[in-house]
Amino acid sequence: MAHVTAALRHRQDAAFSELGLTPAVARALHELDPDRPLPARDLAERLGCDRSNVTALVDKLEQAGLVERRTDPVDRRQKTLVVTGKGRGVRHRVTDVMSDSRLLAxxxxxxxxxxxxxxxxxxxxxxxxxxxxx
Structure with a gap:
């Protein structure tokens, strides 16, 4: 099972790299719902990591033009993460990579x-x- 897991991870990592993403950044993008802005603290909870780590991931997503930080219209003290149009396309490709079953074909x-x-x-x-x- 460890061999299968390693093979899947290797294929995913290579595909993420082709998209210009690290596995952690790809997973962060995958966790964002393009139709629902999300506070960074909620993304940290979904990823099971510290908020400071999420800041670095979101910085990378933002630099790539995949995510924007916007002021929450309900609570202007809070920033939400919004998937951009480009981010939607890349997220779709990330989802395809994460669900790829060619290893079992x-x-x-x-x-x-x-x-x-x-x-x-x-x-x-x-x-x-x-x-x-x-």
Whole structure:
């Protein structure tokens, strides 16, 4: 499982690099909803990191033209993060990268089912055998 995880991470990191993003910056962009501005403190909570780290991530997103800091119309003391038009396109590509399943493309349906069942079996979710999709 560690090998599969490392292979997935390597592919994602390479794809993020092609987009000009680090994995951390890509994940931050992915966590932002293009239709709902978000305070930086909420992004820090979603990412499970310190607000000072989010400031550096947002600086990079802003420098790339993917995010803008704007004053919250409800609470003018607070800044919100707004995904730009360019950011929407890049975010869509980041989402594609994060959901890319080409690593599993060589498996048959039966093999995918077996893999799914085995992953459920070793996870804490306790999916009954055989695991039902969905």
């Amino acid at each position: 060589g498996l048959t349906d039966r093999e995918l089912g077996t893999l799914r069942d085995l992953v459920w079996k070793v996870s804490d979710d306790g999916c009954p055998e055989p695991c039902e999709p969905g």
